[in-house]
Amino acid sequence: MNSSRQTFSVLICTYNRHELLRGVLRSLVADATEKPDQIVVVNGGDERADEIVRSYSSAQTSIRLIKTVNKNAAASRNEGLPHCEGDIIAMTDDDAEVFPDWVTQMKRAHREHPEAGAVGGSVLGVDTGSISGKVADLITFPGWPDCRYVRTLPTVNISYKRDAVERVGVLDEALFRGEDVDYNWRVKRLGYEIYFDPAVRVYHHHRPNWRELVRQQYMYGRAYYLVRRKWRDMYCVYPHRIRKLRDVLKAGNVVASMVYQPVLTALRWPSPGARLAVLPLLFLTGLAWKSGMLAQAAAEFASGAENTPMAAAGDAEMR
Numbered sequence: 001m002n003s004s005r006q007t008f009s010v011l012i013c014t015y016n017r018h019e020l021l022r023g024v025l026r027s028l029v030a031d032a033t034e035k036p037d038q039i040v041v042v043n044g045g046d047e048r049a050d051e052i053v054r055s056y057s058s059a060q061t062s063i064r065l066i067k068t069v070n071k072n073a074a075a076s077r078n079e080g081l082p083h084c085e086g087d088i089i090a091m092t093d094d095d096a097e098v099f100p101d102w103v104t105q106m107k108r109a110h111r112e113h114p115e116a117g118a119v120g121g122s123v124l125g126v127d128t129g130s131i132s133g134k135v136a137d138l139i140t141f142p143g144w145p146d147c148r149y150v151r152t153l154p155t156v157n158i159s160y161k162r163d164a165v166e167r168v169g170v171l172d173e174a175l176f177r178g179e180d181v182d183y184n185w186r187v188k189r190l191g192y193e194i195y196f197d198p199a200v201r202v203y204h205h206h207r208p209n210w211r212e213l214v215r216q217q218y219m220y221g222r223a224y225y226l227v228r229r230k231w232r233d234m235y236c237v238y239p240h241r242i243r244k245l246r247d248v249l250k251a252g253n254v255v256a257s258m259v260y261q262p263v264l265t266a267l268r269w270p271s272p273g274a275r276l277a278v279l280p281l282l283f284l285t286g287l288a289w290k291s292g293m294l295a296q297a298a299a300e301f302a303s304g305a306e307n308t309p310m311a312a313a314g315d316a317e318m319r
């Protein structure tokens with residue numbers, strides 16, 4: 001892919017967070033050292049977001065507003081993807097702000113890695129002063145200090161080559177969370193790599209308090225179960241069935257990790273005082289995540305797993 005010919009689209013989905021939307025649009029247009037060629041905003045909320053999008057309509061970047069009825073993130077992204085015209089199609093969220101060189105770094109990474117169907121990078125919390133902000137920065141998004149191939153990356157900071165998007169198709173709207181994990185797994189199943197580069201950076205406004213953070217992790221746990229139920233061959237922390245000693249050990253590790261994982265995560269903070277401060281919330285969020293998995297499994301078992309929409313979705317890949 002020739003960098004001089006790369007066109008770059010950005011897809012943003014928003015729902016009743018107009019002030020946060022203003023921040024991401026400002027970072028893409030006013031503060032960017034290289035602007036995207038096109039921004040597509042899908043608004044499932046009220047008209048305040050529409051007015052903010054229109055306020056940027058005179059910018060050099062083409063900005064397109066798509067109105068929809070809010071269902072979930074996957075449905076909103078499916079509304080916007082057909083309108084994205086770039087050779088590279090990037091995604092970020094209304095609660096993020098990209099770094100000034102974001103477009104440039106994304107293009108570079110795609111150019112240097114033609115084997116990558118998707119490229120993404122670091123997600124840095126805006127508020128890391130509070131306890132919930134510290135914990136959110138540690139657990140919400142994956143991050144590594146160096147470049148590498150990875151299993152998945154979040155839609156707050158990711159971009160896809162057009163041919164990958166065209167081959168994978170739409171996002172799975174049966175997933176209320178985890179649609180990005182599902183989509184990236186389908187990218188990998190087609191033979192593409194997913195590449196993480198820490199130079200590709202965005203800021204993110206994490207959940208504002210510990211209650212919302214705990215609920216977020218609970219919902220992530222539910223989504224984790226749904227996606228792994230759909231793709232039995234996907235990497236998974238728990239065994240789908242107990243058949244061998246390895247399955248028993250894997251199940252035991254799920255339980256044991258509720259104790260050791262928060263401790264290991266807390267050790268990533270250099271200050272002993274900070275480690276002690278974040279540890280209780282790390283235990284709580286870990287418990288919420290695993291509780292979400294168990295709750296979703298119990299709900300499907302009670303309703304008859306073979307009759308659920310997710311069972312049908314797992315029988316055939318989305319087109």
